[in-house]
Each structure stands twice: as structure tokens, then as C-alpha cells.
Amino acid sequence: MRTPITWLRRNLVVIAGLGTLAYLILPNVVVTVFSFNNPTGRFNYAWQEFSLDAWKDPCGVADLCGSLSLSLQIAVWATIGATVLGTAIAFAMVRYRFRGRGTVNSLIFLPMAMPEIVMAASLLALFLNMGIQLGFWTILIAHIMFCLSFVVAAVKARVLSMDPRLEEAARDLYAGPAQTFLRVTLPIAAPGIAAGALLSFALSFDDFIITNFNSGNTVTFPMFVWGSAQRGTPVQINVIGTAMFVIAVLVVLAGQTIGNRRKKAQPK
Amino acid sequence: MTAVAAPPEAAAPTEPPVHKPSVRKRLVPYWLLLPGILWLLVFFVLPMVYQASTSVQTGSLEEGFKVTWHFQTYWDALTEYVPQFLRSLLYAGTATVLCLLLGYPLAYLIAFKAGRWRNLLLVLVIAPFFTSFLIRTLAWKTILADGGPVVAVLGKVGFLDVTSWLGVTEGDRVLATPLAVVCGLTYNFLPFMILPLYTSLERIDTRLHEAAGDLYARPATVFRKVTFPLSMPGVVSGTLLTFIPASGDYVNAELLGSADTRMIGNVIQSQYLRILDYPTAAALSFILMAIVLIMVTIYIRRAGTEDLV
Numbered sequence: 001m002r003t004p005i006t007w008l009r010r011n012l013v014v015i016a017g018l019g020t021l022a023y024l025i026l027p028n029v030v031v032t033v034f035s036f037n038n039p040t041g042r043f044n045y046a047w048q049e050f051s052l053d054a055w056k057d058p059c060g061v062a063d064l065c066g067s068l069s070l071s072l073q074i075a076v077w078a079t080i081g082a083t084v085l086g087t088a089i090a091f092a093m094v095r096y097r098f099r100g101r102g103t104v105n106s107l108i109f110l111p112m113a114m115p116e117i118v119m120a121a122s123l124l125a126l127f128l129n130m131g132i133q134l135g136f137w138t139i140l141i142a143h144i145m146f147c148l149s150f151v152v153a154a155v156k157a158r159v160l161s162m163d164p165r166l167e168e169a170a171r172d173l174y175a176g177p178a179q180t181f182l183r184v185t186l187p188i189a190a191p192g193i194a195a196g197a198l199l200s201f202a203l204s205f206d207d208f209i210i211t212n213f214n215s216g217n218t219v220t221f222p223m224f225v226w227g228s229a230q231r232g233t234p235v236q237i238n239v240i241g242t243a244m245f246v247i248a249v250l251v252v253l254a255g256q257t258i259g260n261r262r263k264k265a266q267p268k
Numbered sequence: 269m270t271a272v273a274a275p276p277e278a279a280a281p282t283e284p285p286v287h288k289p290s291v292r293k294r295l296v297p298y299w300l301l302l303p304g305i306l307w308l309l310v311f312f313v314l315p316m317v318y319q320a321s322t323s324v325q326t327g328s329l330e331e332g333f334k335v336t337w338h339f340q341t342y343w344d345a346l347t348e349y350v351p352q353f354l355r356s357l358l359y360a361g362t363a364t365v366l367c368l369l370l371g372y373p374l375a376y377l378i379a380f381k382a383g384r385w386r387n388l389l390l391v392l393v394i395a396p397f398f399t400s401f402l403i404r405t406l407a408w409k410t411i412l413a414d415g416g417p418v419v420a421v422l423g424k425v426g427f428l429d430v431t432s433w434l435g436v437t438e439g440d441r442v443l444a445t446p447l448a449v450v451c452g453l454t455y456n457f458l459p460f461m462i463l464p465l466y467t468s469l470e471r472i473d474t475r476l477h478e479a480a481g482d483l484y485a486r487p488a489t490v491f492r493k494v495t496f497p498l499s500m501p502g503v504v505s506g507t508l509l510t511f512i513p514a515s516g517d518y519v520n521a522e523l524l525g526s527a528d529t530r531m532i533g534n535v536i537q538s539q540y541l542r543i544l545d546y547p548t549a550a551a552l553s554f555i556l557m558a559i560v561l562i563m564v565t566i567y568i569r570r571a572g573t574e575d576l577v
Contacts, residue, residue: 017377020370021392024458027407028396034410045410085304096297104301107308113508115516115560117533121540121553122315125322128546145311148304206400208519209533213540225402229523233406241403248398252391 028245035238042232054235058243061234064224068240071221074136075205078143082204083197085144086151087189093152094159111149119146120213127214134216142214143204150203151196158192323550333546345551349535353559356531359446359521360514363453367461367510368503370454375465375502376495380474393462401456405523408452412442412524444526452520460509468502469495504571508564515560532556 008015034044038051059065093104111119123142127134166188170180208222215223225237323341327333346353378389396404411418422428423440431437436446472495480490496503518533532552539549 013373013376014381016370016373017381018374020374020458020462021389023370023455024396025392026411027404027455028399030407030410031399031403034407045406045413085307088300089304092297092300096300098297098301104305107305107313111308111312113512113561113564115512115533115556117516117518117536118553118557119312119315121536121549122319123311124540125319125546125550126311126315129318129322141311145307148307152304202397206397208402209516212537222400222402225400225406226519229402229406237403237406241399245395245399249391249395252395256387 031238032242032245035235035242037235037238039235044233044235044238051235054239058236058239061236063219064234064236064240067219067221067224070136070218071205074140074143074220075201077140078147078204079197079200081140081144082147082151082200083193086148086196087155087193089148090152090155090159090192091185091189094156108149108152111146112153116146116209117213120210123210124213134214135218138214138216139211139218139220142210143207146207146210147200147203150199151193154196154199155189155192158195159189162188319550319554322546323554325547329544338547341547341551342555345548346555349532349552352530352532352535353555355529356515356533356556357559357563359450359453359529359531360511360517362450363457363514364461364507364511366450366454367458368507371458371461371465371506375462375469378462378466379469379472390466393459397459402519402523405452405456405519408448408455408524409443412448412451414441414443418442443524444529446525446529448524449521449529449531452524453514453517456517456520457510457514460513461506464506464509465499465502468499472498500571504568508567512560512564516556 034047035054036050036052037044037047038049038053039046040048054060089104089108092098093101120142123138123145126132127138132138162185166184167180170184175183206222207220208226211220211223212226219227221240225233228234228237321335322333324335324337324339325333326336326338326341374389374393378386378393382389410416413419419428419440419442422442428437428440428442431447432439436450438445442448442451476494476498477490480494481487485493516533518531518537521529521531521534533556536549536552536556539545539552
């Protein structure tokens with residue numbers, strides 16, 4: 001007979017796992033619910049009443065949408081820069097032998113194994129010592145720097161799992177090096193490159209610590225949120241947080257649906 | 269440090285194809301490496317050099333700083349901020365253990381028990397990332413608000429009595445206590461624990477579980493002798509991905525903590541950006557880097573796995 005205790009014991013993992021999931025999701029629920037709040041004071045931490053005001057006017061707060069578009073611009077450029085530089089490194093490391101391989105490996109790995117604040121502080125030391133004006137360019141330089149290693153890791157994983165015989169076959173069929181690369185290597189490596197690019201975009205868009213040190217007076221979206229935590233949090237922050245969440249989930253779901261359809265369409 | 273930098277592809281099955289030694293071809297990898305490596309040298313390595321030089325400078329903002337090889341700064345910085353260093357390691361360590369305890373069941377659930385819900389659960393683990401982490405951390409201010417439902421329930425069941433006896437909360441408050449900071453750190457780095465755990469659990473051949481069961485191992489024994497040892501790579505990289513960023517974090521301590529919960533990241537941030545005492549700030553961040561690298565190296569040696577990432 002099933003007693004409640006044996007049931008509990010059997011499903012302990014499921015219960016604990018779902019508990020953790022709730023812990024992960026709870027803040028997003030709060031962010032969403034409070035995007036419909038109409039707070040009385042400057043801070044949006046306590047529930048007052050339902051209101052659609054913030055959703056009707058998401059840019060109603062000074063500088064909010066400006067910071068958002070700045071963050072998007074930086075994220076796009078940082079993604080392009082890091083993806084191009086990182087993909088080249090990944091190909092060199094997997095496909096070629098060269099001297100100083102171990103050193104290159106450490107150089108790629110170290111930025112990922114270091115607390116972000118150490119990189120942030122040392123970059124600031126560089127910019128201060130060289131007298132470089134902090135702003136858009138220093139943020140972009142920093143973002144490309146820390147995204148680079150993640151792109152290398154993502155692309156390397158994909159290229160490593162690639163069958164080198166495919167490229168040999170292309171060469172046997174008289175494809176030149178450029179043709180082999182463009183029509184065989186690149187399409188197969190594309191998912192890895194895409195993963196690296198997506199990761200870069202997310203990391204750059206949401207970066208706070210390095211940006212906090214190297215932005216000067218330039219305000220990215222995370223910097224805006226940080227400042228508002230001191231001055232007063234407008235409801236519009238929650239609107240944008242919720243909208244980003246919904247858009248991203250929709251994109252992921254759409255991607256999965258398309259992927260499933262392609263799988264079904266492929267003849268076995 | 270050599271262990272940290274162990275090349276993950278060293279054991280790769282496919283050797284790079286041997287290229288014929290024409291000079292142009294031999295230069296190809298160097299041309300591919302050049303721009304990215306140059307970027308890292310100029311904006312990652314060179315800054316470290318500048319920071320090293322800053323840390324041994326003396327002077328003031330008005331008169332300018334000069335390199336005087338004043339190593340005393342390191343000793344002064346270390347002794348002055350011992351509590352903040354210890355707090356950082358303690359909070360980050362606690363958050364890492366909590367992440368492992370909370371993350372393991374969920375990773376296990378997704379890997380072995382989710383069936384057709386697997387993709388949905390994975391999306392739900394990653395989805396919170398899409399909302400800026402600062403906004404989500406601020407949401408904890410609402411969740412843990414004084415007199416809010418969460419705090420009321422925790423008080424009713426006697427949880428807060430235990431935590432205030434332990435000294436991590438005060439009275440019936442959770443916000444602005446160590447508990448809130450650790451709670452925020454755990455929350456923020458939990459996905460970095462779950463994903464590597466999931467990746468290594470998912471690779472396990474479930475027939476091994478059946479075989480262990482056939483050999484009369486009880487479920488607990490199967491877990492202890494088969495599942496957990498095979499998931500060690502995930503445990504190691506998950507704990508590193510949690511502990512390293514948590515040890516240098518200042519966002520959670522600033523937003524959810526108080527003056528008594530300041531971590532070393534808060535000190536470095538305010539020294540660099542508000543007090544403008546650059547030498548002390550540079551020395552502090554080097555000490556933090558050294559502590560983290562030493563701890564990580566020892567940990568990787570102990571855990572006996574160099575197969576990271």
C-alpha cells in the first residue's frame with residue numbers, strides 16, 4: 001500500500017527540484033506583477049494598486065530608453081567584435097599546430113577564472129594611467145575583452161566535434177581552401193558561432209561590474225537600474241524587465257518549433 | 269595555475285591535420301590568432317601590469333601618484349580589511365554550498381525524470397537570465413520586505429529564531445542581514461551551478477543505474493557510488509562558476525545588505541570609484557585575485573579533475 005511517507009520519499013527529488021525552480025522563478029514573477037503597480041513613493045517595493053500606466057508609457061522616465069538603446073548598441077558591437085576575434089582564435093587552436101599553444105590557452109582561460117571585479121579594476125587602472133576618457137569606447141573595449149573567451153569556448157567545442165573527413169572530402173572533390181571553408185567548415189561550425197554570439201550578447205547587455213568601473217558618466221541600462229536603486233525605482237524598469245523576458249522566451253520557443261519542424265521534414 | 273589552465277582539448281581524439289610546410293600556410297594560425305590575442309594582451313594582461321604598478325604607487329589625487337615601490341600598501345590593505353575578506357569567502361562559500369544543495373536535485377530532475385518536460389524545464393532555468401540581474405536582485409527587496417508574507421511565515425515556523433541564534437538575522441528582519449546577502453548570492457549564481465551539473469548528469473548512461481540495481485545496490489547506494497562520482501566534473505565546474513564570481517561580488521551586499529555585510533568587492537568598488545585611493549584599491553584586488561587563484565588551484569588538485577569547461 002502507498003502511504004504518504006513512501007510517496008514523499010519516492011518523489012523527494014521531484015519536490016526538491018521543483019522547489020529550486022520556484023526559487024529561481026519567484027523574482028521574475030515579482031518583477032512582472034510589480035510592473036502593474038502604482039507605487040505611492042519613489043520606490044516600487046510595496047504593492048499599492050493595479051495600474052497600466054507604466055506599460056502605456058515605458059519611456060516615460062528620463063534617460064531610461066536612452067540607456068536601453070545604448071546598451072543594445074554596445075551589445076551588438078561587442079557581439080560582432082568578440083565573435084569575429086573569438087571564432088578566428090578557436091579555428092586556429094583546433095585546426096592548426098603552433099608554438100605557444102599552452103600560453104594561448106591560459107590567456108583565453110584566465111579571464112573566465114577571475115572575479116570580474118579584478119578585471120574591472122585593472123582596466124580602470126590602465127585607462128586612468130593612460131589618460132583615456134571613460135565612456136562608450138572604454139565600455140565596448142571591456143565588453144569585447146570578456147566576451148572573447150566565451151566565444152572561443154563555444155566555437156571550439158563545436159569545431160572539435162566536427163568530422164575532419166568532411167573537409168578532406170571537399171578537398172578531394174577539388175574545392176579550394178576558400179570554398180571548403182565557406183561551404184563546408186563554416187556551415188558546420190555555425191551553431192557554435194551562434195551560441196557564442198548569443199552568449200556574448202547576453203553577457204554584454206546585462207554586464208554591470210566591469211561597466212560600473214569603466215563607464216565614466218555614460219549610463220547603460222544596468223547602470224540606470226543601479227542608479228535608480230539609490231534614487232527611486234520607476235515602474236518602467238519592471239516593464240522593460242518583463243518585456244525582455246517575454247520576448248526572449250518567445251524567441252527560444254519559436255527557435256525550438258522551427259528546429260522540430262526541420263527535424264521532421266528531414267528524410268531519414 | 270598550470271592546473272587551471274589545463275588545455276581542455278588535450279585529450280581530443282582528432283589530431284589537427286598536419287599541414288605541408290609551406291611558409292604561407294605555416295603562418296595561417298598566427299594570422300588567425302593575432303587580432304584576438306592582441307586584444308587580450310592589451311586589454312587584459314597590460315591592465316594587470318598597470319594595476320600592479322598602481323598598487324606600489326604613493327601620492328594623492330591632487331599631487332598625482334608616483335611609483336615608489338611602496339609594498340607596505342599590501343600589508344596595510346590586508347590587515348585593515350580582514351573582516352571583509354573573511355566575509356567574502358564565507359558568504360561566497362556558503363552560497364556555493366547552498367547552490368550545490370539546491371541545484372543538484374533540479375539538475376537530476378531535468379536529466380533523469382523530466383521526460384518530455386525536459387526542454388521546458390531547461391528554458392525555465394535559463395529564462396530568468398533575460399531579465400537584467402539587477403532588476404531581479406531588487407525584486408528580493410520586495411520578497412524579503414519587513415512584515416511581508418515570506419518573513420511572516422519564516423517567523424511563524426521558528427526559522428528566524430534559529431537564524432538569529434546563529435547571528436545571520438536580527439529580530440524579525442531578513443533584509444539588511446547576512447542571510448539576505450547569501451540568499452541573493454545563491455539566487456544569482458544558481459543557474460551557473462545547475463547547467464554544468466545537468467550537462468554532466470545527462471551524459472551518464474542510465475544502464476549503469478540499472479546495472480547497479482541488478483547488483484542489489486539500494487537507490488541511495490547507486491547515487492553515492494555511481495551517479496555522484498560520475499557527475500564530479502559538473503560539480504567541480506559548477507562550484508567554480510559559482511564561487512569565483514560570488515567572491516568578488518558587491519551587488520548583493522550593496523542592495524540586500526547593510527554596512528555590517530560589506531564584502532571585499534564593496535571595499536574595492538568604493539576605494540576605486542568614491543574614495544579614489546587607487547593604490548589601496550589595486551592592492552586589494554590583487555590580494556583577492558591571489559586568494560581566489562590559490563583556492564581554485566588547490567580545489568582542482570583535490571577534486572582530481574582537470575577536465576573542465
